[in-house]
Amino acid sequence: xxxxxxxxxxxxxxxxxxxxxxxxxxxxxxxxxxxxxxxxxxxxxxxxxxxxxxxxxxxxxxxxxxxxxxxxxxxxxxxxxxxxxxxxxxxxxxxxxxxxxxxxxxxxxxxxxxxxxxxxxxxxxxxxxxxxxxxxxxxxxxxxxxxxxxxxxxxxxxxxxxxxxxxxxxxxxxxxxxxxxxxxxxxxxxxxxxxxxxxxxxxxxxxxxxxxxxxxxxxxxxxxxxxxxxxxxxxxxxxxxxxxxxxxxxxxxxxxxxxxxxxxxxxxxxxxxxxxxxxxxxxxxxxxxxxxxxxxxxxxxxxxxxxxxxxxxxxxxxxxxxxxxxxxxxxxxxxxxxxxxxxxxxxxxxxxxxxxxxxxxxxxxxxxxxxxxxxxxxxxxxxxxxxxxxxxxxxxxxxxxxxxxxxxxxxxxxxxxxxxxxxxxxxxxxxxxxxxxxxxxxxxxxxxxxxxxxxxxxxxxxxxxxxxxxxxxxx
Amino acid sequence: xxxxxxxxxxxxxxxxxxxxxxxxxxxxxxxxxxxxxxxxxxxxxxxxxxxxxxxxxxxxxxxxxxxxxxxxxxxxxxxxxxxxxxxxxxxxxxxxxxxxxxxxxxxxxxxxxxxxxxxxxxxxxxxxxxxxxxxxxxxxxxxxxxxxxxxxxxxxxxxxxxxxxxxxxxxxxxxxxxxxxxxxxxxxxxxxxxxxxxxxxxxxxxxxxxxxxxxxxxxxxxxxxxxxxxxxxxxxxxxxxxxxxxxxxxxxxxxxxxxxxxxxxxxxxxxxxxxxxxxxxxxxxxxxxxxxxxxxxxxxxxxxxxxxxxxxxxxx
Numbered sequence: 001x002x003x004x005x006x007x008x009x010x011x012x013x014x015x016x017x018x019x020x021x022x023x024x025x026x027x028x029x030x031x032x033x034x035x036x037x038x039x040x041x042x043x044x045x046x047x048x049x050x051x052x053x054x055x056x057x058x059x060x061x062x063x064x065x066x067x068x069x070x071x072x073x074x075x076x077x078x079x080x081x082x083x084x085x086x087x088x089x090x091x092x093x094x095x096x097x098x099x100x101x102x103x104x105x106x107x108x109x110x111x112x113x114x115x116x117x118x119x120x121x122x123x124x125x126x127x128x129x130x131x132x133x134x135x136x137x138x139x140x141x142x143x144x145x146x147x148x149x150x151x152x153x154x155x156x157x158x159x160x161x162x163x164x165x166x167x168x169x170x171x172x173x174x175x176x177x178x179x180x181x182x183x184x185x186x187x188x189x190x191x192x193x194x195x196x197x198x199x200x201x202x203x204x205x206x207x208x209x210x211x212x213x214x215x216x217x218x219x220x221x222x223x224x225x226x227x228x229x230x231x232x233x234x235x236x237x238x239x240x241x242x243x244x245x246x247x248x249x250x251x252x253x254x255x256x257x258x259x260x261x262x263x264x265x266x267x268x269x270x271x272x273x274x275x276x277x278x279x280x281x282x283x284x285x286x287x288x289x290x291x292x293x294x295x296x297x298x299x300x301x302x303x304x305x306x307x308x309x310x311x312x313x314x315x316x317x318x319x320x321x322x323x324x325x326x327x328x329x330x331x332x333x334x335x336x337x338x339x340x341x342x343x344x345x346x347x348x349x350x351x352x353x354x355x356x357x358x359x360x361x362x363x364x365x366x367x368x369x370x371x372x373x374x375x376x377x378x379x380x381x382x383x384x385x386x387x388x389x390x391x392x393x394x395x396x397x398x399x400x401x402x403x404x405x406x407x408x409x410x411x412x413x414x415x416x417x418x419x420x421x422x423x424x425x426x427x428x429x430x431x432x433x434x435x436x437x438x439x440x441x442x443x444x445x446x447x448x449x450x451x452x453x454x455x456x457x458x459x460x461x462x463x464x465x466x467x468x469x470x471x472x473x474x475x
Numbered sequence: 476x477x478x479x480x481x482x483x484x485x486x487x488x489x490x491x492x493x494x495x496x497x498x499x500x501x502x503x504x505x506x507x508x509x510x511x512x513x514x515x516x517x518x519x520x521x522x523x524x525x526x527x528x529x530x531x532x533x534x535x536x537x538x539x540x541x542x543x544x545x546x547x548x549x550x551x552x553x554x555x556x557x558x559x560x561x562x563x564x565x566x567x568x569x570x571x572x573x574x575x576x577x578x579x580x581x582x583x584x585x586x587x588x589x590x591x592x593x594x595x596x597x598x599x600x601x602x603x604x605x606x607x608x609x610x611x612x613x614x615x616x617x618x619x620x621x622x623x624x625x626x627x628x629x630x631x632x633x634x635x636x637x638x639x640x641x642x643x644x645x646x647x648x649x650x651x652x653x654x655x656x657x658x659x660x661x662x663x664x665x666x667x668x669x670x671x672x673x674x675x676x677x678x679x680x681x682x683x684x685x686x687x688x689x690x691x692x693x694x695x696x697x698x699x700x701x702x703x704x705x706x707x708x709x710x711x712x713x714x715x716x717x718x719x720x721x722x723x724x725x726x727x728x729x730x731x732x733x734x735x736x737x738x739x740x741x742x743x744x745x746x747x748x749x750x751x752x753x754x755x756x757x758x759x760x761x762x763x764x765x766x767x768x769x770x771x772x773x774x775x776x777x778x779x780x781x782x783x784x785x786x787x788x789x790x791x
Binding site for chain 2: 119271
């Protein structure tokens with residue numbers, strides 16, 4: 001029985017075809033020197049790999065994660081040689097989607113895939129990939145889909161806080177020239193011929209492992225060892241690390257590992273707080289990162305961090321990965337009934353973005369991102385009441401309640417609003433400047449019911465807090 | 476009327492609950508506790524699947540075979556295949572057992588079967604196995620057993636497998652219980668109030684939202700299920716009366732509502748920083764009465780000339 005399920009022929013390399021097309025070029029200038037008599041394949045100096053682009057900020061080579069909205073949040077895409085860790089949601093409904101988008105993007109771009117799972121056969125995972133949307137008539141369907149869901153309140157023009165309307169919107173529909181990120185239809189399956197034309201390797205743990213292996217303490221669990229060996233073999237044999245001089249076009253290896261850390265991989269960090277193999281997962285990630293950094297590959301890992309008992313391991317795992325994205329779905333939680341989140345299925349938290357060859361990272365300053373899974377599309381958006389929530393961080397909570405009232409006399413543009421705002425902000429700045437100069441707040445000389453010059457304690461002990469009310473709680 | 480026909484002719488609702496638990500296949504986790512025991516529900520499910528003609532294997536580890544078979548009639552007892560690990564769990568008597576590897580060996584052997592008859596495996600109890608075997612091994616074997624039929628290609632050759640596991644919640648920490656419930660297709664948590672048992676059923680279909688429902692039931696002596704309505708609402712001591720939502724705008728000392736005229740006036744208000752053409756003209760035009768207005772001001776003793784510096788510290 002074949003241990004490794006490798007699929008047929010390599011995707012037709014378009015590199016040489018492009019080179020021949022450009023040979024019959026429009027200019028009659030000939031290059032002098034040794035390159036004049038060169039063959040087709042080494043004609044172009046800079047070999048660009050399909051499906052990648054250099055980052056506009058620091059030139060790092062990026063691949064798309066399959067979701068252009070997520071690419072935008074990560075600063076353009078996932079850097080080649082890094083790990084994208086997805087913290088699964090509680091019932092594991094949405095994280096397989098992100099996993100599949102990543103793999104589908106690899107197939108569409110002609111990258112080599114390596115799918116590893118302990119739960120499902122990789123061949124089955126590949127059968128369920130979403131179908132790509134490659135032509136323009138699908139764009140029209142998307143636009144209709146998007147506009148049907150726009151609520152009327154989003155069209156209120158803001159007169160005082162007009163700068164909030166200038167916040168950039170997230171791209172949710174297909175753009176015309178999408179050679180980098182593609183859009184997928186989650187309701188359709190990827191056509192079989194695309195899957196068969198791609199080059200993929202599968203690692204299904206129950207087939208590889210024999211059940212009676214003895215595990216030494218403080219070493220990797222056998223499942224992880226086998227997986228690392230498998231990845232290393234593929235990287236070496238197919239030349240992703242430059243060891244074999246490749247005759248064909250250089251390509252990217254996309255690695256996908258599903259449910260890493262679950263008990264099905266033989267790891268007991270989800271079962272026990274201080275198990276014998278508590279360093280197994282962190283060692284695996286360390287070795288994996290070394291393998292990735294020395295090869296042209298990108299990896300996506302989904303991990304059920306909500307099951308991990310020892311929270312210190314989660315912190316170590318986060319540090320050992322490069323990009324960490326957490327999914328939190330609203331199913332079964334009390335946020336499901338919160339009207340703020342009624343249009344969404346969950347929150348998406350960008351927990352970490354790497355600093356690759358940089359001193360700072362490209363973190364976007366948006367903190368409230370929510371996702372929703374429509375019938376065809378997985379969208380990531382800012383939570384709609386972002387404006388009012390930001391407002392509440394400046395104004396005391398009672399005031400934003402007044403603002404929310406329809407036809408309120410305290411709405412924007414009213415005299416009451418402006419005078420209140422001016423006096424409130426004046427008090428806030430006086431308080432803040434007093435704090436800066438004397439580093440002590442104003443002495444409370446009154447009865448104690450009303451705190452003197454209660455300003456918003458925005459930066460109390462280094463962390464931003466909710467603004468307190470104007471009436472202090474009597475001690 | 477034979478007992479099997481009688482069971483099939485039972486009420487639709489009764490069949491629904493047991494059917495729904497068995498229909499999905501995979502691992503069905505029955506979480507019970509000291510107050511609400513789950514073995515009777517396990518036996519009801521075993522009886523139901525035996526009557527439906529499935530092959531039923533019981534791995535008895537926690538109670539003796541006589542105690543488990545008690546209450547079943549002979550027809551059902553003949554259909555059960557009982558593997559007894561209670562009498563001799565460490566195999567000291569060294570008799571020729573069918574499954575030499577203990578319960579784990581028995582489960583692994585069931586992974587390799589090939590006949591198309593649907594099978595129900597009842598684990599009595601999963602807690603016993605979890606306390607004696609490493610959790611990861613148990614999870615891997617349970618996953619292998621309950622997912623034999625999940626390959627899309629050859630789904631006709633191997634019948635559907637249901638694994639019913641009885642788990643005593645109080646014996647384990649959140650880790651193993653969480654790991655097992657992430658593997659389970661259906662999770663039934665037994666609870667109840669005031670003498671009536673309830674089952675909170677959570678169904679996790681793959682790639683779909685999990686559905687949950689609470690069902691009140693009681694089990695009759697012949698291990699058939701009797702579904703009931705929940706306990707009456709008036710008997711609950713802490714039911715809060717329905718408070719109508721308070722409108723906070725009723726007793727305010729200022730006006731929150733705008734009349735139509737006021738709204739129009741507000742909309743037409745030009746804000747101070749909006750730079751319109753009239754304002755531009757007003758600023759460019761030379762102001763007429765500039766020289767006529769003066770302000771005379773005499774500061775008094777308490778007046779603070781520099782409001783930013785209350786102590787007059789700054790030496791500017």
